[in-house]
Amino acid sequence: MGEGFSRRTLLGSGAAGLAVGVAGGVLGSEAVAAGPEPLGRVTVPFHGAQQAGILQGQQARVQLAAFDLAAGTGRDGLRQLMKRWSGTAARLARGESAGEHENQIALDAGPCALTVTFGFGASLFAEAGITGQLPPALAAPLPDFPGDALDRARSDGDLWVQIGADDALVAFHALRVLQQQAAGLAALRWQMAGFSRTPGATDRPMTGRNLMGQVDGTNNPRPGQDGFAAKVFADGPGWLAGGSYVVFRRIRMLLDNWENLPTDRQERVIGRRKSDGAPLSGGGETTPADLAGQNADGTLAIPADAHIRVAAPASNGGATMLRRGFSYQDGLLPDGSLDAGLLFIAFQADPARGFVPVQRKLARADSLSRFLRHEASGLYAVPPGAPEGGYVGQALLEG
Numbered sequence: 232m233g234e235g236f237s238r239r240t241l242l243g244s245g246a247a248g249l250a251v252g253v254a255g256g257v258l259g260s261e262a263v264a265a266g267p268e269p270l271g272r273v274t275v276p277f278h279g280a281q282q283a284g285i286l287q288g289q290q291a292r293v294q295l296a297a298f299d300l301a302a303g304t305g306r307d308g309l310r311q312l313m314k315r316w317s318g319t320a321a322r323l324a325r326g327e328s329a330g331e332h333e334n335q336i337a338l339d340a341g342p343c344a345l346t347v348t349f350g351f352g353a354s355l356f357a358e359a360g361i362t363g364q365l366p367p368a369l370a371a372p373l374p375d376f377p378g379d380a381l382d383r384a385r386s387d388g389d390l391w392v393q394i395g396a397d398d399a400l401v402a403f404h405a406l407r408v409l410q411q412q413a414a415g416l417a418a419l420r421w422q423m424a425g426f427s428r429t430p431g432a433t434d435r436p437m438t439g440r441n442l443m444g445q446v447d448g449t450n451n452p453r454p455g456q457d458g459f460a461a462k463v464f465a466d467g468p469g470w471l472a473g474g475s476y477v478v479f480r481r482i483r484m485l486l487d488n489w490e491n492l493p494t495d496r497q498e499r500v501i502g503r504r505k506s507d508g509a510p511l512s513g514g515g516e517t518t519p520a521d522l523a524g525q526n527a528d529g530t531l532a533i534p535a536d537a538h539i540r541v542a543a544p545a546s547n548g549g550a551t552m553l554r555r556g557f558s559y560q561d562g563l564l565p566d567g568s569l570d571a572g573l574l575f576i577a578f579q580a581d582p583a584r585g586f587v588p589v590q591r592k593l594a595r596a597d598s599l600s601r602f603l604r605h606e607a608s609g610l611y612a613v614p615p616g617a618p619e620g621g622y623v624g625q626a627l628l629e630g
């Protein structure tokens with residue numbers, strides 16, 4: 232979670248291909264400098280080298296969903312669906328009507344930075360009769376990790392859809408339209424809603440917080456850093472080149488247990504200060520953590536089982552991913568505790584060099600894991616973005 236790639240930051244950085252604007256015309260940085268843009272009018276183009284929703288700042292709301300193809304849809308039906316969905320996503324991102332199945336749920340709202348991101352699960356390739364195109368990283372499912380308690384009905388799926396927007400109605404509207412436009416071709420398998428900090432909630436752009444109260448998202452790889460693209464974007468197979476892989480996990484937080492822990496112990500579980508996210512080895516939020524740093528008594532400043540030590544690329548042969556998770560809260564569980572946690576989303580060039588080794592280690596050695604339950608999971612190939620006039624997955628479905 233975080234403001235690391237906020238719209239304002241991106242506009243300021245002039246990052247190519249990451250244009251974000253206001254409906255009616257993409258604004259240059261001078262226009263942004265003139266004053267904050269009205270929230271509803273912010274647009275994120277659907278078309279581009281990468282799909283929208285990977286590099287942009289997190290919106291306040293997310294709808295996550297997976298769809299399964301209907302029997303008989305096949306490759307032709309899938310092509311039809313991806314063309315239809317891409318056209319709709321592009322129109323909605325521009326703030327236009329959905330066209331087919333427009334239901335007026337978000338009639339008075341602007342696009343609110345809407346992004347729609349599509350991913351393909353391993354099962355899609357068999358369903359659509361295109362197993363020859365299965366990318367190697369999807370050939371085996373994610374391994375079982377110690378402590379996993381996965382609900383298969385809320386995991387996996389042929390098609391993954393991530394819809395982000397700075398308004399809940401706008402995000403819901405997009406999901407509902409996509410669902411109706413899929414009728415006869417694909418059906419909703421699972422759906423979850425999440426949230427992040429609302430733009431303007433803090434006086435200045437700041438990294439977001441999760442439901443444990445931690446500053447979350449500080450040490451994400453950033454566009455422009457050395458090797459960023461190689462860490463996040465896949466180099467093949469051909470149809471996926473420039474795309475990515477996304478790992479999704481629904482991770483419930485045992486908040487009653489967590490909140491019983493005094494703040495200094497919570498900080499030692501993560502390895503960072505709760506107030507400002509600074510590493511316990513010293514400095515401020517963005518000071519690199521010193522994993523060798525010691526306290527006056529000779530103990531490690533960042534404990535051996537602290538989350539940031541166990542998860543760090545330095546502890547995992549360089550394994551890295553771009554985390555873009557959202558919080559969720561879904562009422563009460565039968566035992567009266569909150570059903571709340573993190574919809575963990577991480578984009579990476581190769582899950583075998585990203586999520587898998589890190590989660591293997593976290594499940595064994597991370598002191599945060601005793602406050603978490605992994606309840607749902609998915610791994611999807613995320614095709615590159617579509618050019619104007621094209622659709623997501625075109626190189627796969629017409630190649």
Ligand SMILES: C=CC1=C(C)c2cc3[nH]c(cc4nc(cc5[nH]c(cc1n2)c(C)c5CCC(=O)O)C(CCC(=O)O)=C4C)c(C)c3C=C
Nearest residue numbers: 441445446447448449450451482539542543544573589590
């Ligand atoms: C397998 C990967 C990871 C899972 C699952 C995961 C779950 C998880 N994390 C937090 C809270 C924080 N994580 C932070 C850093 C961090 N987390 C991962 C990976 C996973 N986290 C990485 C690679 C890192 C960066 C480590 C580093 O190099 O410093 C932080 C610190 C702030 C930050 O850098 O973002 C927090 C806080 C929760 C609550 C959670 C599951 C619910």
Ligand SMILES: [Fe+2]
Nearest residue numbers: 538539542554
């Ligand atoms: Fe983490």
